[in-house]
Amino acid sequence: MIKAREIHGLAALDQMFAAARAQGRAAFLPYFPIGYPTHQASLDAVAAMAEEGADGFEIGIPFSDPIADGPTIQAATQVALENGTTVRKCLDAVGTLRAKGISQPMLMMGYANPLVAYGTDRFVRDARRAGADGLIVPDLPPEEATLFAGSCAREGLALVFFLAPTSNDRRIAMAAEHATGFIYVVSLTGITGARAQLPAYLTDFIARLRSRTDKPLVLGFGISKPEHARQVSDLMDGFIVGSALVRAGGESAAAVRELARSLRGVL
Amino acid sequence: MTEPYIRTDLADLPDARGYFGEFGGRFVPETIIPALDELEGAYADAIADPAFHAELAHLQRTYTGRPTPVSYARRLSERLGGAQIYLKREDLAHTGAHKINNALGQGLLAKRMGKKRIIAETGAGQHGVGTATAMALLGLECHVYMGTVDIKRQQPNVFRMKLLGAEVIPVTSGSRTLKDAINEAMRDWVTNVETTFYLLGSALGPHPYPMMVRDFQSVIGVEAREQIQELTGQLPEACIACVGGGSNAIGMFHAFRDDDGTELIGVEAGGHGIESREHAARFADLDISRPGILHGTRSYVMQDEDGQIMETHSISAGLDYPSVGPEHAHLRQMERAFYTMATDEEALEAFQVLSVTEGIIPALESSHALAEAIKRAPTMPRDSVLLVNLSGRGDKDLDTVIGVLGS
Numbered sequence: 118m119i120k121a122r123e124i125h126g127l128a129a130l131d132q133m134f135a136a137a138r139a140q141g142r143a144a145f146l147p148y149f150p151i152g153y154p155t156h157q158a159s160l161d162a163v164a165a166m167a168e169e170g171a172d173g174f175e176i177g178i179p180f181s182d183p184i185a186d187g188p189t190i191q192a193a194t195q196v197a198l199e200n201g202t203t204v205r206k207c208l209d210a211v212g213t214l215r216a217k218g219i220s221q222p223m224l225m226m227g228y229a230n231p232l233v234a235y236g237t238d239r240f241v242r243d244a245r246r247a248g249a250d251g252l253i254v255p256d257l258p259p260e261e262a263t264l265f266a267g268s269c270a271r272e273g274l275a276l277v278f279f280l281a282p283t284s285n286d287r288r289i290a291m292a293a294e295h296a297t298g299f300i301y302v303v304s305l306t307g308i309t310g311a312r313a314q315l316p317a318y319l320t321d322f323i324a325r326l327r328s329r330t331d332k333p334l335v336l337g338f339g340i341s342k343p344e345h346a347r348q349v350s351d352l353m354d355g356f357i358v359g360s361a362l363v364r365a366g367g368e369s370a371a372a373v374r375e376l377a378r379s380l381r382g383v384l
Numbered sequence: 385m386t387e388p389y390i391r392t393d394l395a396d397l398p399d400a401r402g403y404f405g406e407f408g409g410r411f412v413p414e415t416i417i418p419a420l421d422e423l424e425g426a427y428a429d430a431i432a433d434p435a436f437h438a439e440l441a442h443l444q445r446t447y448t449g450r451p452t453p454v455s456y457a458r459r460l461s462e463r464l465g466g467a468q469i470y471l472k473r474e475d476l477a478h479t480g481a482h483k484i485n486n487a488l489g490q491g492l493l494a495k496r497m498g499k500k501r502i503i504a505e506t507g508a509g510q511h512g513v514g515t516a517t518a519m520a521l522l523g524l525e526c527h528v529y530m531g532t533v534d535i536k537r538q539q540p541n542v543f544r545m546k547l548l549g550a551e552v553i554p555v556t557s558g559s560r561t562l563k564d565a566i567n568e569a570m571r572d573w574v575t576n577v578e579t580t581f582y583l584l585g586s587a588l589g590p591h592p593y594p595m596m597v598r599d600f601q602s603v604i605g606v607e608a609r610e611q612i613q614e615l616t617g618q619l620p621e622a623c624i625a626c627v628g629g630g631s632n633a634i635g636m637f638h639a640f641r642d643d644d645g646t647e648l649i650g651v652e653a654g655g656h657g658i659e660s661r662e663h664a665a666r667f668a669d670l671d672i673s674r675p676g677i678l679h680g681t682r683s684y685v686m687q688d689e690d691g692q693i694m695e696t697h698s699i700s701a702g703l704d705y706p707s708v709g710p711e712h713a714h715l716r717q718m719e720r721a722f723y724t725m726a727t728d729e730e731a732l733e734a735f736q737v738l739s740v741t742e743g744i745i746p747a748l749e750s751s752h753a754l755a756e757a758i759k760r761a762p763t764m765p766r767d768s769v770l771l772v773n774l775s776g777r778g779d780k781d782l783d784t785v786i787g788v789l790g791s
């Protein structure tokens with residue numbers, strides 16, 4: 118008998134950050150799209166990463182026109198769509214993972230249009246029912262927060278907003294005001310994709326953010342190697358790895374497991 | 385002509401958040417929001433500066449060849465036996481289409497902002513050619529994203545862009561057409577936002593683009609409204625323009641917005657017909673088109689049940705796009721403009737009819753607007769006036785037409 122999760126939504130994310138902090142490290146949050154390379158393989162990849170100590174997940178919902186993604190995730194999500202992945206199947210995937218006993222926080226990550234087509238309130242409600250804890254929409258800036266803010270607040274789900282090195286103080290204040298759960302910090306100006314090295318300006322940028330908000334800061338875009346993970350672990354509350362894991366996922370389940378282990382192992 | 389070349393007094397929309405009623409807005413990654421803010425500020429500054437207007441007006445007059453004339457289509461009108469048809473001749477603008485109006489306007493703005501690297505997307509290649517031309521004139525570096533499907537069907541324009549010193553970057557993702565070229569241009573912008581100006585070619589995308597492109601194209605309607613009154617002593621019963629993203633149409637419509645006696649008619653690409661599902665008629669096929677979010681704006685979007693963007697079809701690459709400018713969605717909702725469609729076949733017929741009756745070979749895009757005029761004119765009295773925006777010339781389409789009709 119699998120034990121039901123006792124806490125969910127924002128509280129589950131808070132607990133996740135607190136637990137990582139207590140161990141003196143950042144939380145490791147892998148991104149993986151449902152339906153790539155197959156529906157089952159994507160579930161297996163998430164399950165394997167959960168076993169390797171991932172602290173939470175971004176569950177990717179594929180979209181035909183992903184303007185914030187680099188070639189790796191574009192190609193993977195295209196395959197996922199060809200495999201018949203729908204918004205409903207992504208929600209069901211979360212339900213399936215929960216039924217398997219995976220208890221880490223999960224955030225649905227998808228572009229606005231498929232969620233609008235599903236119905237924004239209905240989507241947030243069904244995400245909550247499936248066992249998701251939050252929502253990340255890369256083409257939803259805080260200006261347009263009202264599309265999801267009410268339903269996320271009602272269901273107790275986190276609604277994450279982004280900050281980029283290009284964000285000025287006014288935008289930092291907006292994200293700090295509207296984001297719940299955490300703020301997703303884009304580590305470089307650009308689209309997703311594994312980079313060889315982390316940019317040097319990062320420390321100053323994070324310090325600037327810390328002086329303006331108490332919300333947890335999670336770094337994403339461009340983290341691919343264990344040495345990156347080690348570098349950001351002291352600086353951040355969490356970090357996201359996407360493209361590198363997706364690339365490994367295209368090779369084999371074992372490759373995902375191995376990369377997740379090496380990323381988690383250095384923390 | 386002493387009219388201002390950018391008509392800003394009509395610009396009560398969009399609102400401060402970039403909305404035309406419930407359409408528009410800014411649905412883009414955070415990284416480019418500061419760039420949109422910067423652009424919005426620089427644009428507001430430019431249009432408040434008489435020197436900017438003067439520089440643009442000078443180029444329009446001495447380089448583009450504005451004002452473009454309005455021609456009376458006498459033989460076509462006689463043949464149809466109803467309304468008198470007049471053509472706003474954007475095909476006579478330099479580069480052969482209205483796209484140059486916007487390319488020069490944004491190009492001057494980019495220069496003013498100190499941006500030296502310009503990126504653009506193109507479908508048919510007309511915006512790419514317009515941009516490459518303006519950048520050659522202004523001495524700015526130009527990169528044009530173009531889907532490989534479009535590269536194949538618009539070879540002469542690809543060569544023109546290269547000749548004009550632009551780099552044409554083939555896009556192999558997705559459907560490899562205009563929408564994917566926009567995706568790729570946006571990705572480039574996200575990555576190089578601090579050095580790069582994105583010169584978007586139609587009245588769509590995130591705020592302020594729909595407003596800014598409309599303003600730069602509004603010269604079409606401002607000129608035409610004065611010209612048609614000079615020629616006929618009246619305002620037209622209707623203005624007709626084709627609508628892909630909708631920049632030539634919004635440019636024509638805007639000056640007539642407050643003329644209640646003038647109907648505004650947008651013509652979408654009906655492709656192989658609505659039933660075939662192979663078209664780009666976003667307002668005509670509400671089974672597969674509904675309000676959604678694509679390329680940073682909320683408007684009508686052709687999409688499947690799951691919100692995935694559908695591939696479209698039109699014989700004219702310039703109308704082959706799954707969404708439509710947000711101001712058109714608003715004008716339709718307010719019932720100020722009316723939208724219909726013409727099929728590939730009807731457009732081809734109009735293409736030939738205008739060539740033989742008036743000695744003007746129209747762009748296949750503009751042929752959609754003509755097709756509606758041809759349908760409508762015979763039902764109207766002889767003293768009524770139809771004004772058609774002939775947005776571009778058809779030389780670029782000869783290969784396509786030869787392919788369909790044979791030589």
